[in-house]
Amino acid sequence: xxxxxxxxxxxxxxxxxxxxxxxxxxxxxxxxxxxxxxxxxxxxxxxxxxxxxxxxxxxxxxxxxxxxxxxxxxxxxxxxxxxxxxxxxxxxxxxxxxxxxxxxxxxxxxxxxxxxxxxxxxxxxxxxxxxxxxxxxxxxxxxxxxxxxxxxxxxxxxxxxxxxxxxxxxxxxxxxxxxxxxxxxxxxxxxxxxxxxxxxxxxxxxxxxxxxxxxxxxxxxxxxxxxxxxxxxxxxxxxxxxxxxxxxxxxxxxxxxx
Numbered sequence: 001x002x003x004x005x006x007x008x009x010x011x012x013x014x015x016x017x018x019x020x021x022x023x024x025x026x027x028x029x030x031x032x033x034x035x036x037x038x039x040x041x042x043x044x045x046x047x048x049x050x051x052x053x054x055x056x057x058x059x060x061x062x063x064x065x066x067x068x069x070x071x072x073x074x075x076x077x078x079x080x081x082x083x084x085x086x087x088x089x090x091x092x093x094x095x096x097x098x099x100x101x102x103x104x105x106x107x108x109x110x111x112x113x114x115x116x117x118x119x120x121x122x123x124x125x126x127x128x129x130x131x132x133x134x135x136x137x138x139x140x141x142x143x144x145x146x147x148x149x150x151x152x153x154x155x156x157x158x159x160x161x162x163x164x165x166x167x168x169x170x171x172x173x174x175x176x177x178x179x180x181x182x183x184x185x186x187x188x189x190x191x192x193x194x195x196x197x198x199x200x201x202x203x204x205x206x207x208x209x210x211x212x213x214x215x216x217x218x219x220x221x222x223x224x225x226x227x228x229x230x231x232x233x234x235x236x237x238x239x240x241x242x243x244x245x246x247x248x249x250x251x252x253x254x255x256x257x258x
Contacts, residue, residue, distance in 0.1 A: 049119075049131075049139070050139065052139065053139055053143070056139055056142075056227075057143060057146065060147075060226070060227075060230050065226040065229055068222055068226040069222055069223070069226050071222065072218060072221065072222020072225075073219060075219075076169075076219040076222075077215070079214045079218055080213075082214055083160075083213035083214050086213065086214035087210060087214075090207035090208045091208060094204045094205065094207065099201070099204060099209075101201075101205070102176075102201050102202040102203075102204065103172065103202075103205050103206065103209050103211075105176075105198070106172035106173065106175055106176040106202030106205070106206070107171075107172060107175065108141060108145050108171060108172075108175050110175075111141050111178070111179050112137075112142070115135075115137025115138040115140075115179070116134065116138050118134035118137065119131050119137070119138060120134070129186075133182065133183075136182045136185075136186070136228075136231050136232055137179055137183075140178040140181070140182050140227050140232075141175055141178055141179070143178075143227040143230060143231060144174045144175060144178040144224050144228070145171060145174070145175065147223050147227060148169055148220065149171075151168060151219070151223070152166040152167075152169070153166075155168045157216070159210075159211055159212065160210045160212065160213060161210040167213060167216050168213075168215070168216045169217075169219040169220035170203065170206055170212045170216045170217045170219075170221075171220065172202050172203075172206050173199065173203045173216075173217040173220035173224065174221070174223045174224040175202075176202040176224065177196070177199040177221045177223075177225050177228075178223075178224035178227050178228045179195060179224075180192060180195035180196045180224075180228075181224065181225045181229060181232075182228045183195045185228065185232040
């Protein structure tokens with residue numbers, strides 16, 4: 001009897017550590033991982049598109065924009081000999097009040113303000129397409145006017161009326177053509193043609209007001225186009241090539257679709 005009791009005690013002692021070990025290993029196993037929470041996209045802030053403005057200046061000098069600026073400079077240089085004649089003809093044929101609106105509507109504050117208003121309304125209403133257009137309009141205005149101011153302080157050319165020495169290039173013309181190029185890039189020629197027509201009207205208005213020479217508005221147009229092309233790289237639907245050619249008594253800007 002004592003032998004049997006001793007055997008049972010030994011068996012119990014051998015079994016308990018195994019059970020304890022099994023429980024210990026089971027307790028040490030990691031608990032099943034909880035399902036990961038879905039990652040929510042952080043919406044763009046209202047000012048996100050305008051953070052690209054420094055990059056616009058950095059990306060300005062591409063093959064495309066350098067060609068446009070070079071053609072504009074060549075056209076302005078060729079038209080320089082007709083600057084005086086251009087002012088005379090503009091004063092004769094483009095008289096106020098019909099050409100007063102261009103001196104207001106082509107201004108940087110009007111052009112940039114209209115673009116910012118479009119962006120604001122479209123952003124608040126949830127229209128991604130129109131908010132993109134509005135943002136591009138504002139960025140193109142900032143870039144073009146940055147180049148215009150550099151040009152004005154670098155050249156120090158006197159205006160035809162002698163009011164100051166900030167004639168070259170025309171800021172109003174640059175603003176109008178920057179807007180026209182953005183609109184053409186997003187919506188095609190059905191919108192681009194009247195927009196460019198307004199740009200030409202602004203240029204004629206500035207000459208009629210005796211504020212700019214023919215060469216001033218030609219180079220201003222090139223700056224506006226190059227600036228807008230820089231801003232809208234990769235986002236447009238209809239591209240074009242620009243050319244400038246002198247003509248008798250002036251110059252001609254041409255746009256061709258590749």
